[in-house]
Amino acid sequence: MGEDRPLRADAARNRGRILEAATRQIMARGPEVPMEAIAEDAGVAVGTLYRHFPTKQVLVVAVLAECFGALTSAAEAAADRIDAGASAIAEFTAFARIVMEDAAGNLAMKAAARSLGADVHEAEERSRGEAAMTRLLDAAKAEGTVRPDLGIEDCYLFFITVPVDQPPAMRDRWFELMIAGFRAGAVSRSTAP
Amino acid sequence: MGEDRPLRADAARNRGRILEAATRQIMARGPEVPMEAIAEDAGVAVGTLYRHFPTKQVLVVAVLAECFGALTSAAEAAADRIDAGASAIAEFTAFARIVMEDAAGNLAMKAAARSLGADVHEAEERSRGEAAMTRLLDAAKAEGTVRPDLGIEDCYLFFITVPVDQPPAMRDRWFELMIAGFRAGAVSRSTAP
DNA sequence: TCATATGATGAACCATGATTCAGGTTATGG
């Protein structure tokens, strides 16, 4: 089924350049950047883009996979630090901040945040990310510093609702409220009316 | 400067139809609905749309003003009920729910939520809304059921971050977390680590 | 070195959608 025939040298080089250019352009200008712009950045003709990626969507998904991969690595690193004795709530919060900043500064992620539910990430990549986030959540719950009913869905909710095009001060405020909501009731219900 | 020359009968009728059609179409299909679609719905030719509204943006803004007006009325009604003795937190929460549902179900509001910061609402309409929300906030703060540092910005933040295209269950969950964040620390800091 | 499969090119094609305008209608005041 698959063709493993090794790419011709120039083709391999172009493929790499295209992916780099696409990443650069999509992160900086968003998924709505014209294919022409990506082609120019890569130093090839549009036709070449289509030889390597049948549609624009495929290219965008490829770029997103890279971006999500980076976030997943950050989550894993945080979880590792917790295992090594770091404060779970501190690591959890720090990771959340990274997610927020990424969603706001990386136009690729910003778009992804808006359309999650679409077939954005491969099952494989996704499950790796979920595993890492689960480690973070479980550690924080064991520590008793977040609501015991938090789940992966809440993490997605966090990502999805980052106020991406608000000024930094506004985002910081949102972060505070959101984290407060994640912690609320962690120890007691004393704030209920 | 302004021209008060009364519109010709047919022109007035068309203007009305156009506004109705635009409201219907934009609320149902979003601001990206083609002008053609609005014209057809209104039973006029595109040219007529442009006679009454110089650009699409003007038409969209007009529709948004209507929508915001409706929300403002809801806020005022809630504030009135509080003045009449109703629970502030209950009214506040109920109003928040209305906002959420509107943002999710009305594609015009959904788009507005995404681009707030743009010149969406007239200063006049806006201040009326802010006045109503301030009444709600003040009452809830006086009651001691929300964080004492909540402000108008937080209300915008709420509106802006509604997870508009998630399934209802997800939105409800978000609502719970968000309201928890709004209340957190209202009475005590007992939930701090 | 050569044949040729693989790869590259970019103008052309197609679709969508905002906006315009030349020409045909009609409400309305006199």
Next chain:
DNA sequence: CCATAACCTGAATCATGGTTCATCATATGA
């Protein structure tokens, strides 16, 4: 009942951007 200013119509114009394909170039194995 007219004259005519206001209106309306909708095909045409522009602009954007994804995708294709006939044509040309070259990497590579024999």
